[in-house]
Amino acid sequence: MNDLFLRACRREPVERVPVWFMRQAGRALPEYRAIREKAEMFEIIRTPELAAEVTLQPVRRLGVDAAILFSDIVAPLEATGVGVELREGIGPVIDRPFRGADDLARLRPPDAGDFGHVIETIRILRRELDVPLIGFAGAPFTLASYLVEGGPTRTYARTKALMYREPETWAALLDRLADVSLASLRAQVDAGAAAVQLFDSWAGVLAPADYERAVLPASRKVLTGLADTRVPRIHFGVGTGELLRLMAGAGADVVGVDWRVPLDRARERVGDGVAVQGNLDPAACLAPWDVVAGAARDVLQRNAGRPGHVFNLGHGVLPETNPDTLARLVELVHEEGRGGG
């Protein structure tokens, strides 16, 4: 078993910097698109053989040091009885958006049976994988933003309005969603996931004071709720430059950094107690190879060989990315990345 990724998460010295890509299983791969032609997103997620196959595709093709379970950050919402649809190019759309205190009663607590297909997928993957498997879930704020907005938004105005106008309802909602997120991650770890990533994808739309008061307690509940499992916990969101210190303090072993914050600055903000993951601009992978290579080397140089670096993009792989570029990127990181080894 290649355990470079797990050692880097624990800030142990490694011979070479491990690398994986957010959304490495996805539309950039022709073998994924072939499966998607025959099955919807949720159909793949709920069919263990398909979900396992799609999880394995990037490991085979790209040579990454970790696999990430094929799922969606909103998948745990299904366990609460909320109707969610994943629309291509739009994202999750919610049947009946959350509008206020009365809607709390509609969210039922998850139980073990809700994650049966995930457990079965992981069981298949444990036989097939020779790299660690990362489980994941959406964080309470990001799940809440989907529930409240109902569909895509640029402003998150409805979500923030609820947060400001009904602080008790908001706190109750986030606490419930923390339970959902935690139950999903715990089921994944129990089944064999060797690490987890809590995606607070949209937390970066919040001012730090709002994040600290109204969001951090729920995220902390999820992350500290996994402490006894001893698996590395990664905490990530985009546009979170001003939140990195708080996100590290929520109980993370690794903080994911988007491409806007150079890794040396990110290191200053999160301190020495956590590892960092990132952070090449996903759009840089659309560039000619010499530009990609230069940008990747810049990421490695900014980490300056310190232990505790997992190479990744600063957000998910863009669908228009050439997979050959990703494969070469893995080679470059393996050849040139030194992580305190």
Added chain:
Amino acid sequence: MNDLFLRACRREPVERVPVWFMRQAGRALPEYRAIREKAEMFEIIRTPELAAEVTLQPVRRLGVDAAILFSDIVAPLEATGVGVELREGIGPVIDRPFRGADDLARLRPPDAGDFGHVIETIRILRRELDVPLIGFAGAPFTLASYLVEGGPTRTYARTKALMYREPETWAALLDRLADVSLASLRAQVDAGAAAVQLFDSWAGVLAPADYERAVLPASRKVLTGLADTRVPRIHFGVGTGELLRLMAGAGADVVGVDWRVPLDRARERVGDGVAVQGNLDPAACLAPWDVVAGAARDVLQRNAGRPGHVFNLGHGVLPETNPDTLARLVELVHEEGRGGG
């Protein structure tokens, strides 16, 4: 003439902190919506009496210390012969998006006649206003992103792909757009605008190294090209926490700060040589009044009474904002804001 705003831009002591709001002329005001029922956006912009009326509405109702010309950041693109449409709730949509070097020939240089309606609007406003008028335009990167994407995007993948793949075409495009932006701002100042704001709304999607190499030179051309006019130059974009120092160095007198970066941190990044503008979360204006007041006081306290603060939101007024909240906010800033006076 109330010149608080101009003095704060110049970092002179003021008796009270001046305040205006980005997109103060807009859908939050019923008197604006009444006009919009009868006329499209570009029709208002091109009809001096209507544009002047809409510019005056928030000054009358809210008591702000500056007016901003009613226009759109992409309006200067029209002067290049590009077909632009402003779709409600979507934003600018471009007729034939910019795809590569061949499209450079389609962009004609602007000439003085292109801004006739703007000049006439400002002539009307000079008679009516007793606060300074701010002129504005989109910055080269933001204009380019609209031209290249053609419509709304979350990833700016096409724009960045062009920037990485065809650096010469990209540089030529941004240089042309700098000329357009500069010509528009110069026409506005010549007609009587007392300050300008260069909106690089989407520059925050760039990593600092990309911004510095591929965008900053064009923005600097615009801002330094106005140095001889002596009007204060404001430079603003959202999500630009990591770019603030560079944006200040581009030739700005004032740097606009979005709500993600507390003003004390923003001050550390931009240094003492420039003023700051901002930075209440626009969504905070959807909160009950005591929450709005608390958040506004926090903004004032973080500036700590230093000269060179223009109070504003961290981005435009949201359409669902109650204008009474904005009026009370102006009163609060006037009563409690001290700017080194």
